[in-house]
Amino acid sequence: LFSPNFFHAIGHAVLARALCDLLRTVRGDSVTFSTVASHTANRWLTEALTPDISTEPVPVGTPILNAMSDTRVPVPDDRGFKASVGTSWPITKVVSWAATRWMEEGPIPAAQVAELQANASRFLDECGTEPGRFLVTLHVRDSGYRGPSYADGQRDAAIERYEMAVDAVVAAGGVVVRIGDPAMVPIRPRDHVIDYARSDRRSERLDIALVAACRFHLGTASGMSFVPLLFGKPVLLTNWITPAHVMVTPNTLYLPKPLMDADCKRIPLERQCTRYGLAIHTEHIEADGLYFQENTPEEILDATTFLMAHLHDGRLRLTETMVAEQKAIFSAHGLDPAPVLPPNAMAAWMECR
Numbered sequence: 001l002f003s004p005n006f007f008h009a010i011g012h013a014v015l016a017r018a019l020c021d022l023l024r025t026v027r028g029d030s031v032t033f034s035t036v037a038s039h040t041a042n043r044w045l046t047e048a049l050t051p052d053i054s055t056e057p058v059p060v061g062t063p064i065l066n067a068m069s070d071t072r073v074p075v076p077d078d079r080g081f082k083a084s085v086g087t088s089w090p091i092t093k094v095v096s097w098a099a100t101r102w103m104e105e106g107p108i109p110a111a112q113v114a115e116l117q118a119n120a121s122r123f124l125d126e127c128g129t130e131p132g133r134f135l136v137t138l139h140v141r142d143s144g145y146r147g148p149s150y151a152d153g154q155r156d157a158a159i160e161r162y163e164m165a166v167d168a169v170v171a172a173g174g175v176v177v178r179i180g181d182p183a184m185v186p187i188r189p190r191d192h193v194i195d196y197a198r199s200d201r202r203s204e205r206l207d208i209a210l211v212a213a214c215r216f217h218l219g220t221a222s223g224m225s226f227v228p229l230l231f232g233k234p235v236l237l238t239n240w241i242t243p244a245h246v247m248v249t250p251n252t253l254y255l256p257k258p259l260m261d262a263d264c265k266r267i268p269l270e271r272q273c274t275r276y277g278l279a280i281h282t283e284h285i286e287a288d289g290l291y292f293q294e295n296t297p298e299e300i301l302d303a304t305t306f307l308m309a310h311l312h313d314g315r316l317r318l319t320e321t322m323v324a325e326q327k328a329i330f331s332a333h334g335l336d337p338a339p340v341l342p343p344n345a346m347a348a349w350m351e352c353r
Contacts, residue, residue: 001034001035001058001062001063001064001065002016002019002033002034002035002053002064002065002067003035003064003065003066003067004035004036004038004039005066005067005068006035006065006067007035007038007039007040007041007046007050008038008039008040008041009041009067009223010041010042010045010223010224010226010227011222011223011224011225011226011227012067012223013040013041013042013045013046013049013050014049014095014223014226014227014229014230015067015091015094015095015226016049016050016053016067017049017050017098017107017230018091018094018095018097018098018099019065019073019091019094020033020050020052020053021098021101021107022073022075022089022094022097022098023073026075026076032054033050033052033053033054034053034054034055034056034058034062035050035053035054035055036055037055041223042204042207042208043204044204044205044208045204045207045208045227048108048112048208049107049108049230067091068091070090070278071090071091072088072089072090072091073088073089073090073091073094074087074088075087075088075089090244090245092245092246092247092337093336093337095226095229095247096246096247096248096249096337099229099230099232099247099249099252100249100250102229102230102231102232103232103249103250103251103315104232106230106231106232107230108212108230108231113212113231116205116208116209116212116213117209117212117213119205119206119209120135120206120209120210120212120213121213123201123206123209123210124175124177127194129175129192129194130175130192132173133173133174133175133192134173134174134175134215135174135175135177135210135213135214135215136169136174136175136176136177136214136215136216136217136218137176137177137178137179137210137211137214137217137218137219137228138162138166138176138177138178138179138187138217138218138219139178139179139180139217139218139219139220139222139224139225140157140158140159140162140178140180140184140219140220141155141156141157141220141221141222142156142157142158142159142184142185143156154241154280154281154282154292155220155221155222155239155241155280156220157220157238157239157257157294157295158185158294159178159184159185159186159187160185160188160297161294161295161296161297161300162187162218162238162297162300163187163188163297164297164298164300164301165218165297165300165301165303165304165305166187166193168301168304168305168308169218169304169308170190170191170192170193172308174192174215175192175193175194176192176193176194177194177196177210177214178193178194178195178196178197179196179197179207179210179211179224180197180224181197182197182198182202184197184198186198196210207224208227211224211227211228211231211233212230212231212233214228214233215233215234215311215314216228216233216234216235216236216307216308216311217233217234217235217236218236218238218304219235219236219237219238220237220238220239220240221237221239221240221241221242225237226247229247229249229252232251232314233251233314234251234252234253234307234311234314234315234316235251235252235253236252236253236254236255236303236304236307237252237253237254237255238255238295238300238303239255239256239257239294239295240254240255240256240257240339241256241257241259241279241280241292242277242278242279242280243256243272243273243277243330243335243339244273244277244278244334244335245277245278245280246335246337246338246339247337248337248338248339248340250315250316250318251315251316252316252339252340253303253306253307253316253340253341253342254339254340254341255295255299255300255303255341255342255345256339256341256345256349257292257293257294257295258292258293258295258349259272259276259279259285259290259291259292259293260290260291260292260293261288261289261290262289262290265352266293266349266352267290267352268349268352268353269329269333269349269350269352270333273330273333273334273335274333274334276290277333277334277335299344299345302342302344302345303342303345306342306343306344307342318340322340322343323340326338326339326340326341326346327340329350
C-alpha cells in the first residue's frame with residue numbers, strides 16, 4: 001500500500017514507479033500495488049506512471065510504504081535478487097536502480113514518448129525557435145510554489161545564479177526553456193530563452209513533453225528534476241544538499257551546495273558525508289553554527305560546460321577512471337549510491353581540510 005504522499009508531489013510519483021519496478025522484479029507478477037485516491041501535482045504523469053496501482057480498498061493492517069527520504073525498502077541481496085536473505089535499500093538507491101534501467105527502456109510507452117516529443121517540437125516552433133537548436137530544460141526551485149516556510153528553503157536557489165550557464169547553452173546552439181510554476185521569480189528575457197513557467201501555455205502534459213524532448217536537464221533538488229530520469233535524459237543537479245541521498249545513474253552529475261562553518265570555511269568532504277550527509281533542514285545544522293552556501297554562477301557554468309562537453313548520442317560519457325575514483329571516495333564514507341561531480345567541483349571539495 002503506497003502512502004498518498006507518493007502522489008502529492010511530482011517527484012514522488014517517480015519514486016512510486018521506481019518502487020513498482022523493483023518490487024515486481026523481486027517478487028514477480030504476484031505483487032499487487034494499491035493506494036488511496038488523493039491529490040496529485042501532475043495528474044497526467046501520475047496516470048501514465050501508475051496504471052497498475054489500484055485505489056480499491058485493501059485489508060486493514062496492510063504494510064504502508066512512505067515516500068520519505070528515510071524510507072528503506074526490504075529487498076533480497078543485490079546479486080540479481082536471487083537470494084532469500086534480505087537487506088534494505090534507501091529509496092534513493094531504488095530510484096537509482098530503476099532510472100539506470102530506464103535509460104534503455106522507460107516506463108512510458110515509446111509511442112507515447114514520441115507523441116510528447118512532437119508536442120514539445122510544436123511548442124518550440126510556435127515560440128519562433130530557430131530550426132536546429134537543441135532543447136535544454138531548466139528548473140530552479142524557489143519559495144514561490146509552496147511559500148518561504150515550506151521545508152525552510154534549504155533546497156531553494158536563485159535563478160540569477162544560472163544566467164551564465166544559460167548564456168553558455170544558448171551560445172552552444174541551444175534554447176533554454178525554464179519550467180516550473182507562475183509564482184517563480186522571472187528569468188531575464190533574451191533570445192533563445194523561454195520562461196515557460198510563467199507563460200499562459202503551461203499544461204500538465206506539456207510540462208512532461210518538454211522534459212521528454214530535452215537534450216539535458218539543468219535542475220536543483222526538486223521533484224521536477226526527477227522527471228527526466230523517466231526518459232533516460234542526462235541531468236545536472238545543482239545546489240544539492242544531501243550527499244547521502246542522491247539518484248545515481250551513468251547520466252547524472254551533481255554539484256553540491258557547500259556546507260560552511262561560522263568562519264565561512266567549507267566543511268571537509270569526509271565530515272559532511274559522515275555527519276551531515278542527510279541534513280536537509282536548518283535544524284539539522286544550526287546547532288553547530290553551519291549554513292549552506294549556494295553555488296556561484298561560475299561553479300554552475302563550469303559544471304554545465306563540463307556536461308555539454310561530455311554528451312554524446314544522448315549519454316554522458318565520463319572516463320571510467322574519474323568515475324571509479326570518485327565512487328571509491330564517497331563509498332569509503334558510507335555513501336551508497338555514490339554521486340559523481342564535475343572534476344573542478346570535486347577537487348575544490350577535496351582541498352578542504
